[in-house]
Amino acid sequence: MAVLHRASWVVPVTSAPIQNGAVLVEHGRVVKVAKSAEFKGLDAKIIDYGQGVLMPGLVNGHTHLELSHCVATVNDNPGDMVAWIADLLRFRETYTDDDVVSRAGECVAGMILEGVDLIVDIGNDPSFVRSSSDSKVLFFHELLGLSQKAALFMGEVLESRATNYTCHAPYSTSLSLLQQIKRQASDLKHIMPIHVAESLAEMDFIKTGQGDFKLFLEERGFWDGSFVAPESSPVKYLNDLGLLDPDTLCVHCVHVDEHDLQTLYETEAKVCLCLGSNEYLGVGLPPVPQMLEIGLLPCLGTDSLASNPQVSIWREMNLVHQHFPTVTAAQIIHMATRNGATALQCSEYGSLSAGAVSMIFVEYAGNTPLDYLSFNSSPKQVTRCM
Numbered sequence: 001m002a003v004l005h006r007a008s009w010v011v012p013v014t015s016a017p018i019q020n021g022a023v024l025v026e027h028g029r030v031v032k033v034a035k036s037a038e039f040k041g042l043d044a045k046i047i048d049y050g051q052g053v054l055m056p057g058l059v060n061g062h063t064h065l066e067l068s069h070c071v072a073t074v075n076d077n078p079g080d081m082v083a084w085i086a087d088l089l090r091f092r093e094t095y096t097d098d099d100v101v102s103r104a105g106e107c108v109a110g111m112i113l114e115g116v117d118l119i120v121d122i123g124n125d126p127s128f129v130r131s132s133s134d135s136k137v138l139f140f141h142e143l144l145g146l147s148q149k150a151a152l153f154m155g156e157v158l159e160s161r162a163t164n165y166t167c168h169a170p171y172s173t174s175l176s177l178l179q180q181i182k183r184q185a186s187d188l189k190h191i192m193p194i195h196v197a198e199s200l201a202e203m204d205f206i207k208t209g210q211g212d213f214k215l216f217l218e219e220r221g222f223w224d225g226s227f228v229a230p231e232s233s234p235v236k237y238l239n240d241l242g243l244l245d246p247d248t249l250c251v252h253c254v255h256v257d258e259h260d261l262q263t264l265y266e267t268e269a270k271v272c273l274c275l276g277s278n279e280y281l282g283v284g285l286p287p288v289p290q291m292l293e294i295g296l297l298p299c300l301g302t303d304s305l306a307s308n309p310q311v312s313i314w315r316e317m318n319l320v321h322q323h324f325p326t327v328t329a330a331q332i333i334h335m336a337t338r339n340g341a342t343a344l345q346c347s348e349y350g351s352l353s354a355g356a357v358s359m360i361f362v363e364y365a366g367n368t369p370l371d372y373l374s375f376n377s378s379p380k381q382v383t384r385c386m
Contacts, residue, residue, distance in 0.1 A: 062301025
C-alpha cells in the first residue's frame, strides 16, 4: 500500500527544501517528493508528522564498534597519538569479549535512535560485529603489518577468504600488503577505507622513517627495518602505490596540503572527516573550507568512543559549523547524508530521491530547517519513518 508522509518541511538534500511537503513511499522505497498539494486525492495512507522535517537518515562514514567499551579511555597526552595508542592497547586488555559485544550493541542502538541508517564499522575481529535490522552496518576487517613477517601472515589471512578487508594506515601496513588489500577490494568491487594523515607522528614517520612511531614499533617488537620511508606525504605515498581512486575512502586527512588536496580531487578519492576525534586527540583539524573549494565532497564519521566523547553525527555536523563557520548549512547536511552514501556506494541512502530506502522525521518549529539541522547543538527529537 502507498503511504504519504507529510510534514511542514521536507529536505530531499538533492534539491531545495520544500515547505508543506510530502514524500510518497511504496514497497519501502521513495516514489515521489513534492508539495503536499500535489498529492491531493491520492489513494494512500497518510501520516502527518506536523511541525518538523522529513529528511534522509544520517550516514556515519567511520567508526570502530569494537572499541565502544573503551569510553573511559583518558587522553593524558593531547597531540601525542602514539601515547594514546599505547594507552588504548593496555585499556582494551581489561575487558572481556562479552563486554565488547554488549557495548558495541549499545553504541549501534544509540546511533539508530539519532537517525543513523548507514554505518561503516572498522574492526580487527569479525566476531564482534553487531548487525541490526534498523540500520545497515558495513563491516570491514582491518589488517595491518609493517614487518615482513607480519605482512606475510596477514597476506595469507587475506587470501584465505573473500571478505571486506581493509588497511589500517600507511604507517602500520607494508607496501606489499597495502597493494594486496587494494587489489582484493577492487576484485570484489567494494570500497577501501584507510586512516590517512591523522597525526604529525604519522607525517614524520612516512617522511623520514623515524620518530615516535618507529620507537613504538621497536618497543613492541614489530620493527624489522624493512620499511623504507617514501619521503613524501601519506597522500602522495598512497597515490604512488596506485591506491587512490573513487573506491578509496581516506579517513581524517588532517595534515594535508594543497598538493594533497589536488591529488585527492584528481584521483576522485573520497574523504571522511572525524572532527570530534581529532579535537579530542589534539591532532589538529582538517582544512575543510579548502577541501570544499577544490571540489572534494567529504562525509562525516564519529570514529569510536575511545577517541570521541560522543558518537553522534549531529554533534559532528555542529562541530563543522563551530570550527568552520563559512561552511554552509546545506554543505554540512550533504556531508552527513548524501556525501557519505556516495562514498560508500549506497545510492539508495543519503537523499529522498526516487528509490531511497531511508527517511527520518526531526521535530522542528521554524522557517530555517537547514540552519537548525546543521548549526543547532540541542538534542534532536528523531522518529524513524522507513
